[in-house]
Amino acid sequence: MTFEDPIIRVPLHEVAHGRAGDKGNRLNISVIPYKEVAFAPIAEQLTAERVHDIFRYRGTTRVQRYDLPKLASFNFVIDNVLEGGVNSSLNLDGHGKTLSFRLLAVEVEVPESALHSASPYRRGVQ
Template sequence: MAENDRADSNRIVRVPLHEVAHGRTGDKGNRVNISVIPYHDEAWPLLLEQVTPERVKAWFAAKGAGTVTRYELPSMPAMNFVIDDVLQGGVNGALNLDGHGKSLAFHLLTMPVEVPARLALHPEKATG
């Protein structure tokens, strides 16, 4: 690898989380759980620093998110967020179009994170 290529791959880029990880969503009542699984194990510690329960709660504030608990699964590596009160009553009580919260994983995956360019799927599209 040429020196310029190495330097470029270490350049810190600001990208949406979906450029670094994928996710899944599940629901139970008025609670949703969202998994975040990095594409590269090397991204795991960076995501732990940036995708915190506090930041996730703020990200979902407009949907009325209550308590946010993060469960870490370092052997995978992955993390699972359990977010209370974000489904506006759940599938039987909400008037929103996504009572199961299936779109909420992608909403979380739009959160910006900063990572080395080599860990992003499309670093050339990065901002900042």
């Protein structure tokens, strides 16, 4: 008998965490899956183009995605998203730290086994 891992749709933060940093008007967001099984599905869905669309409203001009398969993680470099950067922006978040949360709110489809160990309890799944 074969049991297939069901595919579920969840916010990215259910299966990964992020870290943000800035350099001038450029933002770096790392996306690190909690479990390696989430790496491939995230890679398929969280493309540079999709991330560019997510931040387009902020004037983003380019997004580059760097895959780090040995670490099972990704690094996104997002140009012109910080409204000039910390020294020239009137934005309350000139460093862009909160923008990682914007990315982590995106929905992705992953195998249920990719859920972080605490996630089933938060979601009421037993």
